[in-house]
Amino acid sequence: MKLLNNTLTSYFNFKFNKDSKGNQVTWCPYNFVDNKNKRNLVITIGDSWTWGADICEGDETEQRLKDVFGSIVANELSADFLNLGQSGSCNLHIIQRIQELKIIIPLLKYEKIFIICVYTEVCRSLDGPYDRKVDYVAWFQHNNFQDILKYHNSLFQHELIELEILYPHVKLLIGTNFVEPIGMDPQLTVLSKNWIEVYNEQVIQREYLKPCYVMSHWVFDKIRDFIISFNPKVDRDNLDIWMIGLLEKAKDRKEFTMNPTYFKGISHPLKLGHKVWAEYILENI
Numbered sequence: 001m002k003l004l005n006n007t008l009t010s011y012f013n014f015k016f017n018k019d020s021k022g023n024q025v026t027w028c029p030y031n032f033v034d035n036k037n038k039r040n041l042v043i044t045i046g047d048s049w050t051w052g053a054d055i056c057e058g059d060e061t062e063q064r065l066k067d068v069f070g071s072i073v074a075n076e077l078s079a080d081f082l083n084l085g086q087s088g089s090c091n092l093h094i095i096q097r098i099q100e101l102k103i104i105i106p107l108l109k110y111e112k113i114f115i116i117c118v119y120t121e122v123c124r125s126l127d128g129p130y131d132r133k134v135d136y137v138a139w140f141q142h143n144n145f146q147d148i149l150k151y152h153n154s155l156f157q158h159e160l161i162e163l164e165i166l167y168p169h170v171k172l173l174i175g176t177n178f179v180e181p182i183g184m185d186p187q188l189t190v191l192s193k194n195w196i197e198v199y200n201e202q203v204i205q206r207e208y209l210k211p212c213y214v215m216s217h218w219v220f221d222k223i224r225d226f227i228i229s230f231n232p233k234v235d236r237d238n239l240d241i242w243m244i245g246l247l248e249k250a251k252d253r254k255e256f257t258m259n260p261t262y263f264k265g266i267s268h269p270l271k272l273g274h275k276v277w278a279e280y281i282l283e284n285i
Contacts, residue, residue: 001107003032003082011104012097014086033065033074033081040079041110044070045097046118049177049195051085054265055274067271070116072278073285077114091119092130095156098163105167112169114285117160118195119176121214122153122183126226131155140231146242148227149213153183161187173285175277178257178267180211191284196253198280199262199273208256212249215257215267220247 008030029051044050052068053059065071065083074081084097094117105113125131126148134155143151164172174184176194184190193201200206214220224243227234257267264270269277 001104001109003034003080003108005032008032012084012100029086031061031065031081031083033071033083035074035078035080037078037080038109039111040074040077041082041108041113042070042074042077042079043082043084043101043113043115044068044073044118045084045094045115046177047085047089047093047120048087048266048268049085049120050118051083051087052274053087054268055271067274069274069278069281072275073114073116073281076278076282077285079112079114080110085118088124089120090124090128090130091122091153092125092155094119095159096130098159102159102163102166105163105170110169112171113167115163115170115172116281116285117172117174119153119174119179119181121179121216121219122149123214123219123223123226124216126152126219126222136226136230140227145227145231145234145239148223150183154185157185157188161185171285173281175281178215178253179213182211182213191280193280195269195273195277196257198276199269202276203272204256204259204262206256209249209252212246212253214246215250215253220250 009028012030014029050070052064055067056063068083070083071081086093101115127136131152139151160172160174164170172189173191174181174188175191178194178196180194181190200208214223220243224239227239254267257263262270262273
């Protein structure tokens with residue numbers, strides 16, 4: 001089977017969403033770059049950082065796909081490149097793409113496939129279409145509400161583990177973008193530094209608070225309402241103290257990613273940010 005841009009929707013689902021400018025997306029966000037390599041394939045999965053939002057003026061496709069980190073990695077590995085990033089997507093979006101890849105990988109003729117999953121902030125899709133079968137009522141009966149971030153981020157990670165077991169020629173690497181990793185299965189290969197840490201060490205060089213797991217205000221609203229909904233007897237004072245701690249780190253992280261010298265749009269890294277992240281991945285792949 002040969003991957004083609006005009007057939008990607010036959011294998012990979014995507015949800016209508018908004019792009020980095022807030023416009024409704026009705027086109028497939030995924031891209032395949034045929035580097036005429038029959039041996040290796042690089043696949044990247046994640047949100048707008050992985051897709052390459054704001055890396056170039058107007059998100060022009062050709063330039064974006066040239067400068068995005070996945071393309072740099074693919075070129076260095078003499079590989080074709082499949083970008084399954086989508087702006088605004090959640091971490092369970094990664095799981096769904098992995099499930100779809102399980103089906104088509106046997107049909108692809110590559111000798112080596114490198115899959116790089118870049119996790120983003122937790123709980124974007126909390127109590128949504130991806131986790132509708134999770135029994136949160138039972139979970140809250142036996143767990144502390146503070147563990148919801150770790151638990152939600154850990155959902156369905158067996159899919160990632162099974163992929164490498166099923167296909168020995170697949171190498172899977174996990175990273176995170178502007179947040180620290182949480183709830184990652186120890187069987188997974190998780191990069192020791194996240195994207196923002198690498199960018200900061202090599203380019204920005206500014207102190208910031210750690211750890212940060214959530215940055216978007218709408219995700220904070222969702223988390224608090226969700227906890228109260230499924231655990232109405234929760235101690236509201238303890239909940240608010242916990243939320244304030246998360247918010248302090250989120251505020252600091254947001255200020256960090258709003259520096260126009262290094263970020264653009266909705267806190268997206270510039271071309272140099274993709275370059276240093278690609279180099280770090282290549283050191284660890």
